[in-house]
Amino acid sequence: MDAGSGRPGWLRRLDLWVEWLTFLVGGIGLAVMVLLTTWNVVVMRKLLNDPIVGAEDILILNLVILVAVAIPYGGRSGGHIEIEIFETWMSKAFARWSLVAMKLLAIPLVAVLAWRLFMSGESAREFGEATQQLLISYEPFYFAMGAMILLYVAILVADLILLLAGRSLAPMPDLGEEPQ
Amino acid sequence: MSMSLIGVIGLLALFGLLALRFPVALAMILVGTLGTLCAQANRFVGLGMAGDRAWARGWNTAMSNLSGEAFEVASNFNLLVIPMFVLMGNLAGVSGMSRDLFTAAHRWIGHFRGGLASATISACAGFAALSGSSLASAVTMGRVALPEMKRFKYAPELSTGAVAAGGTLGFLIPPSGGMIIYAVLTDQSVGRLFMAGIVPGIVLTLLFIGAVWITVRLRPEKGPAADPATATERRRSIGAAVPILLVVGITIGGMYTGFFTPVEASAVGAFLTFLVALWRGSLDARRLRAVVLQTMKATATVFLIIIGAFVFIPFMSLTGLAGDMVIFLTSLPIGEIGVLIVVILIYMFLGTFLEGIAMLVLTIPVVMALATQLQWDLIWFGIIIVIVLEMGMISPPVGINVFVVKSIAPEVPMRTIFRGIWPFWFAMAVMIALLVAFPGIAMFLPDTMLG
Numbered sequence: 201m202d203a204g205s206g207r208p209g210w211l212r213r214l215d216l217w218v219e220w221l222t223f224l225v226g227g228i229g230l231a232v233m234v235l236l237t238t239w240n241v242v243v244m245r246k247l248l249n250d251p252i253v254g255a256e257d258i259l260i261l262n263l264v265i266l267v268a269v270a271i272p273y274g275g276r277s278g279g280h281i282e283i284e285i286f287e288t289w290m291s292k293a294f295a296r297w298s299l300v301a302m303k304l305l306a307i308p309l310v311a312v313l314a315w316r317l318f319m320s321g322e323s324a325r326e327f328g329e330a331t332q333q334l335l336i337s338y339e340p341f342y343f344a345m346g347a348m349i350l351l352y353v354a355i356l357v358a359d360l361i362l363l364l365a366g367r368s369l370a371p372m373p374d375l376g377e378e379p380q
Numbered sequence: 381m382s383m384s385l386i387g388v389i390g391l392l393a394l395f396g397l398l399a400l401r402f403p404v405a406l407a408m409i410l411v412g413t414l415g416t417l418c419a420q421a422n423r424f425v426g427l428g429m430a431g432d433r434a435w436a437r438g439w440n441t442a443m444s445n446l447s448g449e450a451f452e453v454a455s456n457f458n459l460l461v462i463p464m465f466v467l468m469g470n471l472a473g474v475s476g477m478s479r480d481l482f483t484a485a486h487r488w489i490g491h492f493r494g495g496l497a498s499a500t501i502s503a504c505a506g507f508a509a510l511s512g513s514s515l516a517s518a519v520t521m522g523r524v525a526l527p528e529m530k531r532f533k534y535a536p537e538l539s540t541g542a543v544a545a546g547g548t549l550g551f552l553i554p555p556s557g558g559m560i561i562y563a564v565l566t567d568q569s570v571g572r573l574f575m576a577g578i579v580p581g582i583v584l585t586l587l588f589i590g591a592v593w594i595t596v597r598l599r600p601e602k603g604p605a606a607d608p609a610t611a612t613e614r615r616r617s618i619g620a621a622v623p624i625l626l627v628v629g630i631t632i633g634g635m636y637t638g639f640f641t642p643v644e645a646s647a648v649g650a651f652l653t654f655l656v657a658l659w660r661g662s663l664d665a666r667r668l669r670a671v672v673l674q675t676m677k678a679t680a681t682v683f684l685i686i687i688g689a690f691v692f693i694p695f696m697s698l699t700g701l702a703g704d705m706v707i708f709l710t711s712l713p714i715g716e717i718g719v720l721i722v723v724i725l726i727y728m729f730l731g732t733f734l735e736g737i738a739m740l741v742l743t744i745p746v747v748m749a750l751a752t753q754l755q756w757d758l759i760w761f762g763i764i765i766v767i768v769l770e771m772g773m774i775s776p777p778v779g780i781n782v783f784v785v786k787s788i789a790p791e792v793p794m795r796t797i798f799r800g801i802w803p804f805w806f807a808m809a810v811m812i813a814l815l816v817a818f819p820g821i822a823m824f825l826p827d828t829m830l831g
Contacts, residue, residue, distance in 0.1 A: 223669055226676040230467055233460060234654070237647030241640065260455050266463060266676075267454040267683045273673070274680025280403040281681060285733045285778050287401060302402045309410050316447035342451060 222273040229266040257331035268348035278371040317346035387699030390415040408688030415695035417442040449690040464646035465555040469511025475657035484617040487609035494596035494603030497542040500525040504546030505585040508553035518547025522788040535602035541800025548770035553581035575825040591803035689741040696745040731772020
């Protein structure tokens, strides 16, 4: 158990895994996005008048991966907005059990979203859905998004386990950075 | 069952879920999906289809919307601006640009009464041109400016109020996260909205400085004058702020002249900010990790909520509830301005307990229908909405910027901070009145923009 943050060991391991995945995929994805767009616009289009064919396709698919990986991370880092003002009017027990009920509602909902993304991936293969210029199939990107949404389901399950064990939900430590 | 009734039940369910702390985005996805299922089935039954077939049709539509909209949002090219502008703001936050902005403003106007509070607001406006988040602006500038104002014995309500209100400029001055979401939900041009935010952003900054001036005029002890800077210090401070002006000039200027699209401007802006941070030597591995993770967190927040809105809005359209509300509002004997005032008052009320982005996505289906019916310019209306949302960020009891300032200045009681925001809150109300009276304040730049 992590005394500082109140997170049990298994949750700290999950957090570490999610954080590294997000940092690596996010770091690479953001770098690709910024560098490819800047290079394509400033050098290839404005200077050489010869834009990179398919750059837009790569950027779109890159965005899909970025969003897919970000969503479960948002689930663990407190990124998804909740309205908390009414909590002050609730008894402690009601607040806890209503949160359990909400997690029980969220888990099947997000699982259905993941399932539908996998189904859409199969449809994308069947109907040949692909990007406009490079004709890259959307199928693996639907699957990747579905897989990451499943990871979000796992995070919601982790939240539920914590609540049922009588622990408070402890999000990842704050990443706030001191400005200069 | 009437479609409107299904819509009302859906709305009640939505508010019930929100009250029980169901994430806003998931609440919209849940109500949107189940609502579409019920509304479609109801519609087909009404057309004479057998019950089981009608429900099967409804199920197919709801399920296809669910994954279709999620992937559609995640693969929307125009939404590339979100992670890239967020990245630009986060890089600016760790690069030390905020301190340079504050130092420059401090050197030039800090020696006036209330000058440090005005310098804070000016620096917030400058930082807002790099960051689309009001929270980031308040946190970043608060950490720099609050200790300095404390050193010069500023009244806590003036110093914290200036930071909380100044931070909201991040939502109005482009690049603005709120404007991007509004543009996506209302199908408006992000570039035109950004341009429309520039002059109101400058005017609101001046109104905030006016609010500080009036405050210290009435109570001079609230904002004592700081030591005057030498001419050399002033010159140096401007020199240090040049890279920021260059980044802002290239990104905003590039969009205005049509040289860059918003997506291109966001990439170039993020790249230049990265170069500035590298040049200043302020980007080590730890900070880079924080920048990436904070960008991913904000990306998660915004994209999931847009997915929720895109699942929820078709349900609202299907029920026709938005149309009914528009008919009700436009039938009131209060004229067009009266309807606008009612909308603004509703937003102000909602802003006292709802988070800005959540409020935006929850209300857009109705408000859009109303604005379209009354033929309001959606760019001009978007700027008004953004300013009203800003008011919510500093309104009691849940003004989010106030909580951020409280976290930086824990020794200042909440009621003191809330007392300090009122002059700025009224400045925002004046800004809205100016925009209603003179729409050209917002529309001048987008109407003259190229490309």
